[in-house]
Amino acid sequence: MDTTPTTTAGAPARVHAHYDNVKKLGHWTTDRRFEVRARRGMVVLDLRSPRIPDGDIDIELDLDHSMVKLLVPQDARIDHWDLRHTGRGRVKDWTGENGGGRTIRVTGEVRHGEIRIHRGGVATLSAMFSREFVQDVRRARREGGTPTVADPAYED
Template identity: 35%
Template structure:
């Protein structure tokens, strides 16, 4: 968590986010990195925290669990939906091949380790939705659309400081929608 962007530090944490941090602290006490007294003190601080920045001091001296990041992944599907949501590791390049189904790549909770993420689309007869994390910027000017449209919503990249996404390829007989996460009270989509 020590490499959080300023925008990420100010974001409010969900209960699920706090639970992940508590699990990380639990693993640290199990490995002998912190004492039980430190664990109790840190958990109390994490549970009282409102933002990611407030949690940072409680885990700053612990090693971060980072799964290995692949350079390229290819996501393929035919006549079905293709989704990536929640906590997932984003490679430097994503190739999406989908026919007769919708695609949704939600980057709001994803672990993004590269400053530039390339997404190449080969989508036929389906809508593609890319949900950007806070502060992300997007260049989708090299996407060829046929019998569909390109919709960029919520002024992506206005805050700056986040990852930059470069979207290329073909979106045929369906829309490409690039947006931030929608939120209404406690619901997010």
């Protein structure tokens, strides 16, 4: 699990997956702006951490034959109006709920790819079925703490 912030002040956090799977889970950032580039890869971004300051979150995508999974709070609003699609692909938000929570604005271009939105309990399960969760549980046991990958809102 990569827990180090990936940006400097003012610049967006950058996530790059070139023929790779990249998972950013738990308390991995305090940014509200992200740039994601993926080519034939998969990116998982956990945006449930209370360490992310209040306000809208902006995600600029450049996907080519790739998938991005966003783990968001249950009441998050997803705005993908300015997202351009080329070829097959779509935004999969099975519950489709747009509650009164923070707005997550997704922009950019998707070429033959998709964005999956996992909310609430489904987001927790997505995080739990990962190697990063197992590593976090082992770390928490060694240090006598509590794992935070499954639910970043829960802190010691």
